[in-house]
Amino acid sequence: MINLHSLTLSCEYQPFVNPHDQSIDGYEALARFYLPNGQAVAPNLVFEQLHESSVALAAVEYQAKAFQLQHAPREQRLFINVDPHAVNGPYTEKLLTLLSGYQHITVEIIENTCISDADLANQLFRQFKEANINVALDDIGAPHSLLSVDLMLNVDFLKFDRYWLTLIEQHQGIQLLAALVEFAKRTGKQTILEGIETEAHLAFAKSIGVDFVQGFLFKPWFIRPSGTQALCLG
Template sequence: MPTLSPTHLLALLEGQGLGVEYQPIVDVASGSTIGHEALARFRCADGRCLSPEQVFCTLHHSPLSLFQLELKIKKLQIRHAPEAGLLFLNIDQDAFATFLGEERHPLVELLAGHPRAVVEIIENSSTSDAQVSIAMLGRFGSAGIPMALNDIGAHDSLVSLDVLARVDYLKLARDWLDRLAGPYGQPLLHGLLDFARQSGKTVILEGVETAEHLQLARRLGIGLVQGYLFRPRFVQVWAPPGESAQRPEPARALA
């Protein structure tokens, strides 16, 4: 993946071109929105959108700059969050690790002040990721902040049983929708759902794009879903530097 130019990165770190998209988490039985996941969005001065993955991957070579951007984005996501419901916030593991050796952690302190915040941990891709995930569980958990494990079952991820056992929400990757046709998909998923029910965890199915996907979640007994089927409910906010963010607007296709 090509890296971004220093000019683009400096603009982002100065607070230019920062945005957030709120994607609803929907109750399968009632169709109501129970909360939102806040996702980072970035764009250049000319309005072209930048890939969040590209931005964060480039900044992983500079941990403090990565943390600086993550903190800016989290403040924006909290400041302009919908007034009701839970707010799910992805925390970059490498950004979090930057302050692991410090007595006070700015991200923990920021989220501890938001009573509806739920911290999402990204599924692990290495042993070191799992170690940071466990550290995140300890720091955020001590602050009384609920935790979710994101992208469970994604094709390129690993599962830490310690993390799986300690989070409050299990977010199933869209990969399960394709995996169910294979020989092991259904027993694996049913085992995971049984574990969630017996341990009192809430399951959210991601990647729901069609009415058939929604019906499948209903048949499986999954209570909450998220995905592009609900795109009309997406909300984007773009924050000009030094100003309050623009009024929330319905999501539109990204260029």
């Protein structure tokens, strides 16, 4: 069990890269947490524990987004992740107000693994679109995720999970990905392939026609703010 009260909060910005000319077209902001001795704590462990308290989860989610916006690279497209469970309540309007003040924001939402999560994601999508905030559907194709046709039809960006890179040698899997990329092009959406770690991955991304890529191949371009702040649990 992690002592959440002892943690400090920071973030990391990972670039979206054009696979053809390797120009940067924006960043995804990811939460980072540290113990008092400076040791990093895996974010998934922190959020798993936060899910035990809806109040603490909502408070930390809002604090993380405020920190990410404050330290974000200026004049760049910025993607942030939003957990539907964290804004299903009184923090929703507060978060919408915060995000609406940032010109180049896109919210990534995940449907997760059950119907109730998918319903929450669809509800959250409608609220962000009503606030004129772009929305990306994250983790498409991940083994644990569901896929909502409504979200696929209406979001602005499709983000494909790194799992697709395990299917490079499987004809049917690649044909499905190619069809989804073509669907995005025909409907005015942009596509991002996650998990790019090698030049072979990058070459595959070029061949499949995605708009942008993301991954540890571009780690030298990751950005981290110099400061941290104490974690507030509400």
